[in-house]
Amino acid sequence: MTSPLSPAAFDLTGTLSRRAQSMTASAIREILKVTQQPDVISFAGGLPAPELFPLDEVRAASQRVLDVYGPAALQYSTTEGHPPLREWIGAQAGIPARNVQIVTGSQQGLDLLGKVLIDEGDVVLVEAPTYLGALQSFQPYLPRYVQVPTDDGGIDVDALEEVLKTTRAKLLYAVPNFQNPTGRTLSAERRRRLVELTAQHGVLLIEDDPYGQLRFTGAAAPSLYSLGLELHGDADRNHVIYSSSFSKTLVPGLRDAWVQAAAPIIAKLIQAKQGADLHTPTFNQMIIAELVDSVLPRQIERVRQAYGERARLMLDRIHADFPAGVQSTTPEGGMFLWLTLPEGVDTQALLPRAVERKVAYVPGSPFFALGGGENTMRLSYSNATPEQITRGVRALGDTLRDALAGA
């Protein structure tokens, strides 16, 4: 006889929701564990250069915030976000502050958008490849992914038009500027068609743009959001949802980012965020608001210049040190470039050998919603010094040469 106090055998794994069972670990965060060893040169994480962080300015802003706001800086605050920060973001985009929702990193924005927009089985269109963190955010809401092909000009809009003829899609997720993971940028002509096509077919368009300010060469193209605004004439009718972040322009550790969207979507984001974390840290938002006019513009300039130099150096070293048959994208901004190796090379299998040579990257496959891309990899140049870039690319070139000789 079992006593009422003796516990029943519990299948704890079996108690997990289908939602939880569909979750997977981020390939980037897993690799960051390996690359935390101090002697490994990491081209893996999309980490900003810490030596460029405006430490003194953040210190001074923190002091000012405490002086000006007192205890209110440390109190709970509204879910929508710190009003002066929302006003500032709205003014930049030419929209009312009420169309701006502050979020705790744009990663939270992606999760909340998934929560309020995706029903199980809804078709979510994604670039092939796309940002794997977005796949990770959307996955628990059990979408059906459909991949849209991309080339050097970004999303192939002709291919998209074909897909839309036969597929009823809920939303399309895109990173049009210096895409994560490829570093590619959507061409100006394609932007207009992408906005029009999605509008015609009733497909929401999520424009994820954490890197747009970090252009180091070439001319800027209009945001999809601004084209949507032009098309609909009103922020509350825009079918484009815009997401950006202070992570790559100021600092990622304060976790301050935002979403711009039409009123019905913002209303639901607020409710979803109340359930997630009530609000983004009050103090952090106040610090960011202190910095947006006085520090942000010159910080962007510094970061652009440094990343431009690092990208050019990495490309030069790749051309000099890599075996023939490796193709690289040429980013005009942002933090990433993308390598395609000869067919048959498996970059996941190769990673331990690269780490033995003290260099790390992210294998390309996890960036494809439906698999593929085994012969691709993402390299980030933002977090490595010029000396590390030179040494790391040489080590990676040696790793690739060995692999090709073995293949």
Ligand code: N5F
């Ligand atoms: O705003 P935040 O810091 O939450 O950035 C999230 C994010 C959203 N959208 C795109 C396209 C992004 O690239 C990112 C940040 N991605 C970095 C990466 O390496 O792919 C984050 C890596 C940092 C980490 O996982 O520790």
